Amino acid sequence: MKNAKKTTPKEIASPKGMRDIMNEEYYSFQGFFEKAQEVAVYYGFKPIETPILEQESIFTTGIGEGTDIIDKEMYSLKTKGGDQLALRPEHTAPLMRAYIEHGMQTMPQPVMFYQYGPVFRHDNPQKGRYRQFYQFDIDSLGSEKSIMDALVIKVGMSILEEAGAHNLSVDINSIGDKECRNSYIKELVNYYKKNLSGLPTIDKERLKTNPLRILDSKEAKTKEINEGAPDAISFLCPTCKKHFKEVLEYLEEMGINYNINKNLVRGLSYYTRTVFEVIETNEEDGTTMAIASGGRYDYLAKQIGSKKDVPAVGFSIGVDRVVGSTWYKKLSPRIIKKPKIYFIQLGGEAKLKSLNIIEILRKAHIPIMQSLSKDSLGSQLAVAERLNIPYAIIFGVKEAIEDSVIVRDMSNRSQNTVKISKLLEYLKEIK
RNA sequence: GUGAUUAUGGUGUAGCGGUAGCACACGGGCUUGUGGAGCCCUUAGUCUGGGUUCAACUCCCAGUAGUCACCCCA
Numbered sequence: 007m008k009n010a011k012k013t014t015p016k017e018i019a020s021p022k023g024m025r026d027i028m029n030e031e032y033y034s035f036q037g038f039f040e041k042a043q044e045v046a047v048y049y050g051f052k053p054i055e056t057p058i059l060e061q062e063s064i065f066t067t068g069i070g071e072g073t074d075i076i077d078k079e080m081y082s083l084k085t086k087g088g089d090q091l092a093l094r095p096e097h098t099a100p101l102m103r104a105y106i107e108h109g110m111q112t113m114p115q116p117v118m119f120y121q122y123g124p125v126f127r128h129d130n131p132q133k134g135r136y137r138q139f140y141q142f143d144i145d146s147l148g149s150e151k152s153i154m155d156a157l158v159i160k161v162g163m164s165i166l167e168e169a170g171a172h173n174l175s176v177d178i179n180s181i182g183d184k185e186c187r188n189s190y191i192k193e194l195v196n197y198y199k200k201n202l203s204g205l206p207t208i209d210k211e212r213l214k215t216n217p218l219r220i221l222d223s224k225e226a227k228t229k230e231i232n233e234g235a236p237d238a239i240s241f242l243c244p245t246c247k248k249h250f251k252e253v254l255e256y257l258e259e260m261g262i263n264y265n266i267n268k269n270l271v272r273g274l275s276y277y278t279r280t281v282f283e284v285i286e287t288n289e290e291d292g293t294t295m296a297i298a299s300g301g302r303y304d305y306l307a308k309q310i311g312s313k314k315d316v317p318a319v320g321f322s323i324g325v326d327r328v329v330g331s332t333w334y335k336k337l338s339p340r341i342i343k344k345p346k347i348y349f350i351q352l353g354g355e356a357k358l359k360s361l362n363i364i365e366i367l368r369k370a371h372i373p374i375m376q377s378l379s380k381d382s383l384g385s386q387l388a389v390a391e392r393l394n395i396p397y398a399i400i401f402g403v404k405e406a407i408e409d410s411v412i413v414r415d416m417s418n419r420s421q422n423t424v425k426i427s428k429l430l431e432y433l434k435e436i437k
Numbered sequence: 438g439u440g441a442u443u444a445u446g447g448u449g450u451a452g453c454g455g456u457a458g459c460a461c462a463c464g465g466g467c468u469u470g471u472g473g474a475g476c477c478c479u480u481a482g483u484c485u486g487g488g489u490u491c492a493a494c495u496c497c498c499a500g501u502a503g504u505c506a507c508c509c510c511a
Contacts, residue, residue, distance in 0.1 A: 019502070022503095127509095327511060382468090398472095
């Protein structure tokens with residue numbers, strides 16, 4: 007499967023960085039989504055689903071120009087009607103748009119939502135990175151209280167733990183609010199200007215567009231310069247400092263391990279105060295990967311057109327990275343499950359009545375696999391075997407006359423004849 | 438956007454400057470009221486476009502795509 011596209015002509019291949027999710031992988035995703043929803047619901051979050059397409063402007067103004075996501079990774083398109091739309095590169099701005107559009111500020115605050123689905127970024131694919139990928143988001147809108155920061159982090163971490171994660175660490179930082187962040191940026195720019203000659207070109211460029219980003223630059227020279235850079239936390243105004251301290255206290259209280267990373271700034275410009283990333287360390291090779299991240303975005307609402315600020319905070323999980331990890335504990339979905347019964351029919355008489363029996367099973371919520379198109383018993387059994395299905399229901403001419411079926415345990419080849427009227431009862435027992 | 442690397446039926450693979458084998462899978466047939474089977478048969482391939490050459494699947498270049506890494510990010 008891994009080379010499925012190596013020779014497929016482009017016309018019939020999925021687009022670069024996008025793939026089909028099926029079989030075991032499908033169940034893995036589905037299982038994760040169900041578990042994540044369950045956890046979120048226990049904490050009082052409600053579901054929402056926003057459109058995959060949005061006005062492009064909510065992203066350009068919300069996430070901000072000067073970020074890579076906007077400048078080079080967005081799928082933009084113009085509709086036949088002339089609207090400028092974009093495939094969502096993340097869930098946060100659309101959620102805020104929905105909040106504003108539906109006047110949710112009249113509801114009891116905060117409003118807490120979870121949502122999940124595909125997001126799109128036009129980046130080059132590599133390990134754990136696709137152009138269409140899946141995020142599960144937990145957000146609290148309408149409260150600036152530090153406990154909401156802690157809450158979304160807690161819920162996100164619980165979901166990850168339920169999924170089998172155990173080597174997680176939370177990198178956390180605070181980049182302040184409008185005032186302290188601006189004075190900090192001013193100070194930072196001054197500092198870099200003093201060291202301008204030592205900065206690589208990329209970072210000189212960033213000095214103009216997004217100076218905060220220089221802090222987590224991967225350039226060796228910049229890293230050196232960053233050693234002496236002023237740090238955001240010491241520039242925090244008293245309110246922000248208090249907020250950050252409270253968040254950390256809550257995390258400690260909940261036993262969540264964190265480390266303060268002064269260079270963490272995140273690539274989206276709507277963040278204020280709390281920002282964090284959840285890092286997974288691979289036990290085998292020691293490599294790390296961010297599998298979830300988020301932060302507070304108190305000014306996003308106004309940026310995308312609200313008259314009032316809506317303080318909010320969110321946590322988003324990179325589902326592909328969770329499901330694709332070595333530690334992922336396969337969560338199996340409850341709603342869409344893999345059938346445990348293979349239905350086999352034999353003879354014209356039986357084939358005729360087969361669909362009725364399948365319908366009886368369907369009404370009892372018992373999914374099956376079948377090969378109605380086949381005739382011979384042997385070949386149908388072979389398929390059941392091949393698909394690794396534990397039970398077979400055999401329905402032949404004789405059974406059709408007697409209104410019964412044979413239920414066969416594929417593992418030990420034992421079988422029983424069961425009246426159709428008692429079939430559901432019988433199946434309940436063997437499960 | 439940058440770099441490395443790869444590309445042969447559906448899948449996995451062989452091979453050679455003289456146009457391709459093999460295995461499995463799939464499909465059909467025989468047999469068959471009880472299992473990964475057997476036998477027979479069919480289908481199906483050199484990623485695309487250029488170049489070198491009498492001749493290219495093979496050598497060269499470009500493109501595309503997979504994988505990985507950088508940037509960035511989930």
